[in-house]
Amino acid sequence: MWFSWLKKTPVYQMHLNGINIPVSEGQSLLQAALEHNVDxxxxxxxxxxxxxxxxLIAGNVQPLPNADNAALDATELHSSMILACQNTAQSNLWLEVAETKRQKRNRDQQLA
Ligand code: FES
Structure with missing residues (x-):
């Protein structure tokens, strides 16, 4: 279909860990980050x-249909914490990852 490329056209930019990532409409923020090898x-x-x-430092997100925020405690739910796998972009975004893979590896090594 001629319009199929429209669905994949990035509609917003997500600034995450110092990298600008295009996010397609309806795509979870996690999907977009993983496609661009973000840590x-x-x-x-x-x-x-x-x-x-x-x-979430700046911008607006939209939860996915049937989004589950079970991993966020009450304080996080009422603060700026979000789950990247459960949200889509509704504007250009600026996000910080709570803990990168590298930070977790370093922490695990220090505890071992
Ligand atoms: S990947 Fe498990 S809560 Fe997002």
Missing amino acids: IQSGCKVGNCGLCKCR
């Missing part, structure tokens, strides 16, 4: 593990 942790991709927690 972000992920696991369940359904809102339960909390590995993809990010701080």
Whole structure:
């Protein structure tokens, strides 16, 4: 179909860990980050593990239909923390990952 390329056209930019990433409409922020090899942790991709927690610094997000924020506690739910796997972009975004894969590896090595 001639319009199929429109669905994949990036509509917003997400600034995450110092990298600008295009985010397509309806695409989860985690999907976009993983497609661009950003150093972000992920696991369940359904809102339960909390590995993809990010701080929303600027911009607007839209939860996916049936979004599950089980991994966020009450304080996080009322702050700027979001789950990258459960949200899409509604504007250009500026996010910080709560803990990158590299930071987790370093922390695990220090604890071992
Ligand atoms: S990947 Fe598990 S909550 Fe996002």
